[in-house]
Amino acid sequence: MPTLGDRIRKLRKQQKMTLEALAGSQLTKGMLSLIENNKANPSMDSLNYIADQLGVDVTELLEEVSVQEFREVLEKAELLFNTKYDELTDEYEQLIDLVEPYVPKLTHGYEAARLLELYSRCISLKDQEYSQSLFKKVATMYEQLNLTTKxxxxxxxxxxxxxxxxxxxxxxxxxxxxxxxxxxxxxxxxxxxxxxxxxxxxxxxxxxxxxxxxxxxxxxxxxxxxxHKIFKQVDNLYRLATAHFMMAMDEKKIEFYLKKLRAYSEFAEDEDSKTFISYAEIHYLTSFKNLYKEADQIYKEVINESKQNKLFSPFFLLERGKILFGLKQFEEALKQFEEVVIPSVLHHPFDLSIFYEKDAYVALCYLQLGQKEKALEAAHLALDNINKMPDSPYKNFIQETYKKVKGGM
The missing domain is CATH 1.25.40 (Serine Threonine Protein Phosphatase 5, Tetratricopeptide repeat)
Structure with missing residues:
Protein backbone atom coordinates (compact mmCIF):
# COMPACT_ATOMS: atom_id res chain seq x y z
CA MET A 1 0.00 0.00 0.00
CA PRO A 2 1.27 3.52 -0.71
CA THR A 3 2.88 5.28 2.25
CA LEU A 4 2.52 8.94 3.26
CA GLY A 5 5.75 9.71 1.42
CA ASP A 6 4.52 7.89 -1.67
CA ARG A 7 1.30 9.90 -1.70
CA ILE A 8 3.14 13.22 -1.33
CA ARG A 9 5.55 12.32 -4.15
CA LYS A 10 2.75 11.17 -6.43
CA LEU A 11 0.70 14.34 -5.92
CA ARG A 12 3.79 16.49 -6.42
CA LYS A 13 4.65 14.76 -9.71
CA GLN A 14 1.04 14.88 -10.90
CA GLN A 15 1.21 18.67 -10.46
CA LYS A 16 4.70 18.78 -12.05
CA MET A 17 6.24 20.46 -8.99
CA THR A 18 9.91 20.20 -8.12
CA LEU A 19 11.12 19.37 -4.61
CA GLU A 20 12.25 23.00 -4.25
CA ALA A 21 8.84 24.33 -5.27
CA LEU A 22 7.00 22.10 -2.83
CA ALA A 23 9.47 22.78 -0.01
CA GLY A 24 8.89 26.50 -0.45
CA SER A 25 9.98 28.71 2.42
CA GLN A 26 9.13 26.45 5.36
CA LEU A 27 10.89 23.19 4.43
CA THR A 28 14.26 22.30 2.96
CA LYS A 29 14.63 20.22 -0.17
CA GLY A 30 16.60 17.67 1.84
CA MET A 31 13.92 17.30 4.54
CA LEU A 32 11.18 16.93 1.92
CA SER A 33 13.22 14.25 0.16
CA LEU A 34 13.51 12.34 3.44
CA ILE A 35 9.75 12.60 3.97
CA GLU A 36 8.98 11.36 0.44
CA ASN A 37 11.37 8.44 0.92
CA ASN A 38 9.75 7.56 4.26
CA LYS A 39 12.94 8.30 6.20
CA ALA A 40 11.40 11.11 8.22
CA ASN A 41 7.93 11.85 9.57
CA PRO A 42 6.63 15.40 9.17
CA SER A 43 5.09 17.27 12.06
CA MET A 44 1.40 18.17 11.81
CA ASP A 45 2.36 21.77 10.99
CA SER A 46 4.65 20.57 8.19
CA LEU A 47 1.97 18.21 6.90
CA ASN A 48 -0.59 21.04 6.80
CA TYR A 49 1.95 23.19 4.96
CA ILE A 50 2.63 20.43 2.37
CA ALA A 51 -1.11 19.96 1.84
CA ASP A 52 -1.56 23.71 1.28
CA GLN A 53 1.30 23.71 -1.21
CA LEU A 54 -0.28 20.81 -3.08
CA GLY A 55 -3.75 22.34 -2.92
CA VAL A 56 -5.35 19.33 -1.23
CA ASP A 57 -6.96 18.67 2.11
CA VAL A 58 -4.58 17.23 4.67
CA THR A 59 -6.91 14.23 5.09
CA GLU A 60 -6.06 13.16 1.54
CA LEU A 61 -2.43 12.85 2.58
CA LEU A 62 -3.32 10.97 5.75
CA GLU A 63 -5.67 8.52 4.06
CA GLU A 64 -3.94 5.31 3.10
CA VAL A 65 -5.74 5.42 -0.23
CA SER A 66 -7.05 8.62 -1.78
CA VAL A 67 -10.22 8.85 -3.84
CA GLN A 68 -8.05 9.65 -6.85
CA GLU A 69 -6.06 6.46 -6.36
CA PHE A 70 -9.27 4.44 -6.06
CA ARG A 71 -10.41 5.95 -9.34
CA GLU A 72 -7.18 5.02 -11.08
CA VAL A 73 -7.35 1.44 -9.79
CA LEU A 74 -11.04 1.23 -10.74
CA GLU A 75 -10.28 2.34 -14.29
CA LYS A 76 -7.76 -0.50 -14.66
CA ALA A 77 -10.12 -2.99 -13.02
CA GLU A 78 -13.00 -2.06 -15.35
CA LEU A 79 -10.82 -2.65 -18.40
CA LEU A 80 -9.84 -6.10 -17.12
CA PHE A 81 -13.36 -7.06 -16.11
CA ASN A 82 -14.89 -6.00 -19.43
CA THR A 83 -12.54 -8.08 -21.56
CA LYS A 84 -14.59 -9.81 -24.25
CA TYR A 85 -15.23 -13.49 -23.54
CA ASP A 86 -13.56 -14.57 -26.78
CA GLU A 87 -10.39 -12.70 -25.75
CA LEU A 88 -10.44 -13.70 -22.07
CA THR A 89 -7.29 -15.32 -20.69
CA ASP A 90 -6.14 -14.46 -17.14
CA GLU A 91 -7.75 -11.02 -16.85
CA TYR A 92 -9.85 -11.99 -13.83
CA GLU A 93 -6.75 -13.21 -11.99
CA GLN A 94 -5.04 -9.95 -12.87
CA LEU A 95 -8.02 -8.06 -11.44
CA ILE A 96 -7.89 -10.02 -8.20
CA ASP A 97 -4.17 -9.30 -7.84
CA LEU A 98 -4.75 -5.61 -8.60
CA VAL A 99 -7.58 -5.06 -6.11
CA GLU A 100 -6.65 -7.47 -3.30
CA PRO A 101 -4.21 -5.11 -1.51
CA TYR A 102 -6.97 -2.49 -1.28
CA VAL A 103 -9.78 -4.76 -0.03
CA PRO A 104 -9.44 -3.86 3.70
CA LYS A 105 -9.76 -0.16 2.76
CA LEU A 106 -12.84 -0.55 0.55
CA THR A 107 -15.31 0.71 3.12
CA HIS A 108 -17.19 3.69 1.71
CA GLY A 109 -17.79 5.66 -1.47
CA TYR A 110 -18.82 4.61 -4.97
CA GLU A 111 -15.30 3.80 -6.19
CA ALA A 112 -14.70 1.50 -3.22
CA ALA A 113 -18.06 -0.22 -3.66
CA ARG A 114 -17.55 -0.80 -7.38
CA LEU A 115 -14.00 -2.10 -6.85
CA LEU A 116 -15.24 -4.52 -4.21
CA GLU A 117 -18.05 -5.62 -6.54
CA LEU A 118 -15.66 -6.40 -9.41
CA TYR A 119 -13.30 -8.18 -7.02
CA SER A 120 -16.10 -10.27 -5.50
CA ARG A 121 -17.44 -11.21 -8.96
CA CYS A 122 -14.03 -12.59 -9.90
CA ILE A 123 -13.54 -14.27 -6.51
CA SER A 124 -16.91 -16.03 -6.93
CA LEU A 125 -15.38 -18.16 -9.68
CA LYS A 126 -13.15 -19.91 -7.15
CA ASP A 127 -14.49 -19.15 -3.64
CA GLN A 128 -18.25 -18.76 -3.61
CA GLU A 129 -18.68 -18.70 0.17
CA TYR A 130 -16.27 -15.78 0.54
CA SER A 131 -17.80 -14.01 -2.46
CA GLN A 132 -21.27 -14.21 -0.90
CA SER A 133 -20.09 -12.30 2.17
CA LEU A 134 -18.47 -9.71 -0.10
CA PHE A 135 -21.65 -9.37 -2.19
CA LYS A 136 -23.62 -8.56 0.98
CA LYS A 137 -21.06 -5.93 1.97
CA VAL A 138 -21.24 -4.34 -1.49
CA ALA A 139 -25.06 -4.38 -1.37
CA THR A 140 -24.97 -2.50 1.96
CA MET A 141 -22.54 0.05 0.53
CA TYR A 142 -24.80 0.70 -2.46
CA GLU A 143 -27.81 1.03 -0.14
CA GLN A 144 -25.95 3.64 1.91
CA LEU A 145 -25.20 5.53 -1.30
CA ASN A 146 -28.87 5.28 -2.37
CA LEU A 147 -27.80 3.60 -5.61
CA THR A 148 -30.94 1.51 -6.02
CA THR A 149 -30.11 0.10 -9.46
CA LYS A 150 -26.66 -1.01 -8.33
CA HIS A 228 -40.38 0.86 -24.37
CA LYS A 229 -37.85 0.39 -27.22
CA ILE A 230 -35.27 -1.09 -24.85
CA PHE A 231 -32.92 -3.61 -26.41
CA LYS A 232 -31.00 -4.82 -23.35
CA GLN A 233 -31.62 -8.57 -22.88
CA VAL A 234 -33.90 -8.71 -25.94
CA ASP A 235 -31.46 -10.96 -27.82
CA ASN A 236 -31.18 -13.29 -24.82
CA LEU A 237 -34.98 -13.37 -24.52
CA TYR A 238 -35.31 -14.26 -28.21
CA ARG A 239 -32.72 -17.01 -27.80
CA LEU A 240 -34.54 -18.34 -24.75
CA ALA A 241 -37.84 -18.35 -26.63
CA THR A 242 -36.25 -20.09 -29.62
CA ALA A 243 -34.79 -22.82 -27.40
CA HIS A 244 -38.09 -23.41 -25.63
CA PHE A 245 -40.21 -23.65 -28.78
CA MET A 246 -37.56 -25.84 -30.38
CA MET A 247 -38.02 -28.38 -27.58
CA ALA A 248 -41.79 -28.02 -28.04
CA MET A 249 -41.26 -28.53 -31.82
CA ASP A 250 -43.43 -25.50 -32.58
CA GLU A 251 -42.00 -24.58 -35.97
CA LYS A 252 -44.10 -21.42 -36.40
CA LYS A 253 -42.83 -20.02 -33.11
CA ILE A 254 -39.26 -21.09 -33.87
CA GLU A 255 -39.28 -19.24 -37.18
CA PHE A 256 -41.00 -16.24 -35.59
CA TYR A 257 -38.31 -15.80 -32.93
CA LEU A 258 -35.44 -16.58 -35.29
CA LYS A 259 -36.83 -13.88 -37.59
CA LYS A 260 -36.88 -11.48 -34.65
CA LEU A 261 -33.34 -12.45 -33.75
CA ARG A 262 -32.14 -11.95 -37.34
CA ALA A 263 -33.60 -8.45 -37.36
CA TYR A 264 -31.97 -7.66 -34.04
CA SER A 265 -28.59 -9.06 -35.08
CA GLU A 266 -28.60 -6.92 -38.23
CA PHE A 267 -29.70 -3.80 -36.36
CA ALA A 268 -27.20 -4.24 -33.51
CA GLU A 269 -24.48 -5.85 -35.67
CA ASP A 270 -24.38 -8.57 -33.02
CA GLU A 271 -22.13 -11.40 -34.18
CA ASP A 272 -23.08 -13.66 -31.26
CA SER A 273 -26.73 -13.50 -32.25
CA LYS A 274 -25.87 -14.34 -35.86
CA THR A 275 -23.83 -17.31 -34.67
CA PHE A 276 -26.66 -18.49 -32.42
CA ILE A 277 -29.08 -18.44 -35.37
CA SER A 278 -26.78 -20.73 -37.39
CA TYR A 279 -26.35 -23.02 -34.41
CA ALA A 280 -30.11 -23.15 -33.71
CA GLU A 281 -30.86 -24.10 -37.32
CA ILE A 282 -28.32 -26.93 -37.25
CA HIS A 283 -29.36 -28.13 -33.79
CA TYR A 284 -33.03 -28.33 -34.73
CA LEU A 285 -32.22 -30.41 -37.81
CA THR A 286 -30.00 -32.87 -35.91
CA SER A 287 -31.78 -33.22 -32.57
CA PHE A 288 -35.41 -32.88 -33.60
CA LYS A 289 -35.72 -33.62 -37.31
CA ASN A 290 -32.88 -36.11 -37.98
CA LEU A 291 -32.11 -34.25 -41.21
CA TYR A 292 -28.35 -34.69 -41.15
CA LYS A 293 -27.55 -33.85 -44.78
CA GLU A 294 -29.37 -30.53 -44.50
CA ALA A 295 -27.59 -29.82 -41.22
CA ASP A 296 -24.26 -30.69 -42.84
CA GLN A 297 -24.88 -28.16 -45.60
CA ILE A 298 -25.51 -25.34 -43.11
CA TYR A 299 -22.53 -26.40 -40.99
CA LYS A 300 -20.17 -26.17 -43.96
CA GLU A 301 -21.45 -22.66 -44.69
CA VAL A 302 -20.75 -21.39 -41.16
CA ILE A 303 -17.74 -23.49 -40.16
CA ASN A 304 -15.37 -20.51 -40.12
CA GLU A 305 -17.55 -18.30 -37.91
CA SER A 306 -18.24 -21.22 -35.58
CA LYS A 307 -14.53 -21.77 -34.94
CA GLN A 308 -13.95 -18.09 -34.16
CA ASN A 309 -16.55 -17.93 -31.39
CA LYS A 310 -15.12 -19.20 -28.10
CA LEU A 311 -18.49 -19.79 -26.45
CA PHE A 312 -20.29 -21.41 -29.39
CA SER A 313 -17.37 -23.45 -30.72
CA PRO A 314 -18.03 -26.45 -28.41
CA PHE A 315 -21.71 -26.41 -29.44
CA PHE A 316 -20.74 -26.60 -33.11
CA LEU A 317 -18.21 -29.36 -32.42
CA LEU A 318 -20.97 -31.38 -30.80
CA GLU A 319 -23.29 -30.76 -33.75
CA ARG A 320 -20.56 -31.84 -36.15
CA GLY A 321 -20.22 -35.13 -34.28
CA LYS A 322 -23.99 -35.66 -34.46
CA ILE A 323 -23.96 -34.91 -38.20
CA LEU A 324 -21.20 -37.47 -38.78
CA PHE A 325 -23.17 -40.01 -36.75
CA GLY A 326 -26.27 -39.32 -38.87
CA LEU A 327 -24.20 -39.73 -42.03
CA LYS A 328 -23.02 -43.13 -40.67
CA GLN A 329 -19.40 -42.00 -40.35
CA PHE A 330 -19.15 -43.50 -36.88
CA GLU A 331 -15.39 -43.54 -36.36
CA GLU A 332 -15.09 -39.93 -37.54
CA ALA A 333 -17.95 -39.00 -35.23
CA LEU A 334 -16.17 -40.56 -32.23
CA LYS A 335 -13.06 -38.52 -32.97
CA GLN A 336 -15.16 -35.37 -33.13
CA PHE A 337 -16.91 -36.15 -29.85
CA GLU A 338 -13.54 -36.54 -28.12
CA GLU A 339 -12.88 -32.84 -28.75
CA VAL A 340 -16.12 -31.67 -27.12
CA VAL A 341 -15.69 -30.01 -23.71
CA ILE A 342 -18.54 -28.38 -21.79
CA PRO A 343 -17.80 -24.63 -21.40
CA SER A 344 -17.27 -23.76 -17.73
CA VAL A 345 -19.71 -20.84 -18.00
CA LEU A 346 -22.68 -23.11 -18.78
CA HIS A 347 -24.94 -23.96 -15.85
CA HIS A 348 -28.52 -24.09 -17.13
CA PRO A 349 -29.92 -27.65 -17.11
CA PHE A 350 -30.98 -27.46 -20.76
CA ASP A 351 -27.51 -26.36 -21.88
CA LEU A 352 -25.96 -29.13 -19.79
CA SER A 353 -28.47 -31.67 -21.11
CA ILE A 354 -27.49 -30.82 -24.68
CA PHE A 355 -23.89 -31.68 -23.86
CA TYR A 356 -24.82 -34.79 -21.85
CA GLU A 357 -26.34 -36.11 -25.09
CA LYS A 358 -22.81 -36.43 -26.41
CA ASP A 359 -22.18 -39.67 -24.53
CA ALA A 360 -25.47 -41.10 -25.79
CA TYR A 361 -24.29 -40.49 -29.35
CA VAL A 362 -20.92 -42.01 -28.47
CA ALA A 363 -22.80 -45.08 -27.21
CA LEU A 364 -24.76 -45.33 -30.46
CA CYS A 365 -21.55 -45.05 -32.50
CA TYR A 366 -19.93 -47.86 -30.53
CA LEU A 367 -23.08 -49.96 -30.89
CA GLN A 368 -22.93 -49.53 -34.66
CA LEU A 369 -19.26 -50.54 -34.61
CA GLY A 370 -20.07 -53.67 -32.62
CA GLN A 371 -18.24 -52.48 -29.46
CA LYS A 372 -21.07 -53.19 -27.04
CA GLU A 373 -19.15 -52.87 -23.77
CA LYS A 374 -17.93 -49.40 -24.69
CA ALA A 375 -21.44 -48.53 -25.86
CA LEU A 376 -22.92 -49.51 -22.49
CA GLU A 377 -20.24 -47.59 -20.60
CA ALA A 378 -20.98 -44.40 -22.55
CA ALA A 379 -24.74 -44.88 -22.22
CA HIS A 380 -24.36 -45.32 -18.44
CA LEU A 381 -22.37 -42.08 -18.22
CA ALA A 382 -25.00 -40.16 -20.18
CA LEU A 383 -27.78 -41.59 -18.01
CA ASP A 384 -25.99 -40.76 -14.74
CA ASN A 385 -25.47 -37.17 -15.86
CA ILE A 386 -29.00 -36.61 -17.14
CA ASN A 387 -30.84 -38.19 -14.19
CA LYS A 388 -30.48 -35.04 -12.07
CA MET A 389 -31.70 -32.80 -14.90
CA PRO A 390 -35.36 -31.82 -15.42
CA ASP A 391 -37.43 -33.53 -18.10
CA SER A 392 -36.64 -32.52 -21.66
CA PRO A 393 -36.35 -34.08 -25.13
CA TYR A 394 -32.62 -34.49 -24.42
CA LYS A 395 -33.34 -36.51 -21.30
CA ASN A 396 -35.83 -38.64 -23.22
CA PHE A 397 -33.27 -39.29 -25.95
CA ILE A 398 -30.62 -40.38 -23.45
CA GLN A 399 -33.03 -42.67 -21.61
CA GLU A 400 -34.18 -44.27 -24.88
CA THR A 401 -30.57 -44.67 -26.00
CA TYR A 402 -29.70 -46.46 -22.76
CA LYS A 403 -32.61 -48.86 -23.25
CA LYS A 404 -31.54 -49.49 -26.82
CA VAL A 405 -27.92 -50.18 -25.87
CA LYS A 406 -28.95 -52.32 -22.90
CA GLY A 407 -31.29 -54.28 -25.13
CA GLY A 408 -28.56 -54.82 -27.70
CA MET A 409 -26.23 -56.51 -25.19
Missing part, protein backbone atom coordinates in the same frame (compact mmCIF):
# COMPACT_ATOMS: atom_id res chain seq x y z
CA UNK A 151 -28.25 -2.60 -5.26
CA UNK A 152 -30.63 -4.43 -7.61
CA UNK A 153 -27.64 -5.82 -9.53
CA UNK A 154 -26.31 -7.31 -6.30
CA UNK A 155 -29.66 -9.01 -5.71
CA UNK A 156 -29.25 -10.88 -8.98
CA UNK A 157 -25.73 -11.88 -7.96
CA UNK A 158 -27.10 -13.39 -4.74
CA UNK A 159 -29.14 -15.73 -6.96
CA UNK A 160 -26.38 -16.45 -9.46
CA UNK A 161 -24.13 -18.19 -6.91
CA UNK A 162 -26.55 -21.06 -6.11
CA UNK A 163 -27.45 -21.16 -9.81
CA UNK A 164 -23.83 -21.90 -10.74
CA UNK A 165 -23.91 -24.70 -8.14
CA UNK A 166 -27.02 -26.05 -9.91
CA UNK A 167 -29.24 -25.30 -6.92
CA UNK A 168 -31.91 -23.87 -9.19
CA UNK A 169 -34.86 -23.71 -6.80
CA UNK A 170 -32.73 -21.94 -4.18
CA UNK A 171 -31.58 -19.45 -6.83
CA UNK A 172 -35.18 -18.77 -7.87
CA UNK A 173 -36.32 -18.31 -4.27
CA UNK A 174 -33.53 -15.79 -3.65
CA UNK A 175 -34.29 -13.87 -6.83
CA UNK A 176 -38.02 -13.64 -6.09
CA UNK A 177 -37.31 -12.46 -2.54
CA UNK A 178 -34.87 -9.82 -3.76
CA UNK A 179 -37.35 -8.64 -6.38
CA UNK A 180 -40.14 -8.43 -3.81
CA UNK A 181 -37.99 -6.21 -1.59
CA UNK A 182 -36.94 -4.01 -4.49
CA UNK A 183 -40.51 -3.49 -5.67
CA UNK A 184 -41.36 -2.06 -2.25
CA UNK A 185 -38.99 0.79 -3.10
CA UNK A 186 -40.78 3.42 -5.22
CA UNK A 187 -37.39 4.52 -6.57
CA UNK A 188 -36.82 1.19 -8.31
CA UNK A 189 -38.22 2.10 -11.69
CA UNK A 190 -35.16 1.45 -13.84
CA UNK A 191 -36.41 -0.47 -16.92
CA UNK A 192 -32.98 -1.97 -17.70
CA UNK A 193 -32.75 -3.46 -14.23
CA UNK A 194 -36.31 -4.76 -14.51
CA UNK A 195 -35.47 -6.60 -17.75
CA UNK A 196 -32.38 -8.13 -16.12
CA UNK A 197 -34.64 -9.56 -13.42
CA UNK A 198 -37.28 -10.67 -15.93
CA UNK A 199 -34.75 -12.56 -18.02
CA UNK A 200 -33.08 -14.32 -15.08
CA UNK A 201 -36.47 -15.14 -13.58
CA UNK A 202 -37.61 -16.78 -16.84
CA UNK A 203 -34.35 -18.72 -17.06
CA UNK A 204 -34.79 -20.03 -13.52
CA UNK A 205 -38.44 -20.94 -14.04
CA UNK A 206 -37.36 -23.08 -16.99
CA UNK A 207 -34.60 -24.59 -14.84
CA UNK A 208 -37.12 -25.83 -12.26
CA UNK A 209 -39.59 -27.05 -14.91
CA UNK A 210 -42.15 -24.29 -14.32
CA UNK A 211 -42.61 -23.80 -18.04
CA UNK A 212 -45.88 -21.88 -17.98
CA UNK A 213 -44.49 -19.33 -15.52
CA UNK A 214 -41.31 -19.09 -17.60
CA UNK A 215 -43.19 -18.49 -20.85
CA UNK A 216 -45.43 -15.89 -19.22
CA UNK A 217 -42.47 -14.00 -17.75
CA UNK A 218 -40.48 -14.27 -20.97
CA UNK A 219 -43.30 -13.05 -23.22
CA UNK A 220 -44.17 -10.16 -20.89
CA UNK A 221 -40.50 -9.13 -20.84
CA UNK A 222 -40.36 -9.18 -24.64
CA UNK A 223 -43.57 -7.13 -24.80
CA UNK A 224 -42.18 -4.62 -22.28
CA UNK A 225 -38.91 -4.41 -24.21
CA UNK A 226 -40.69 -3.73 -27.49
CA UNK A 227 -43.11 -1.23 -25.96
Missing amino acids: RADMGRLFAVVPYTNHNYQEALNILLKEREQLELNPLWIDPLSRLDYDYLEAVLYFAVSKHEAAIEKMEKAIEYSNK
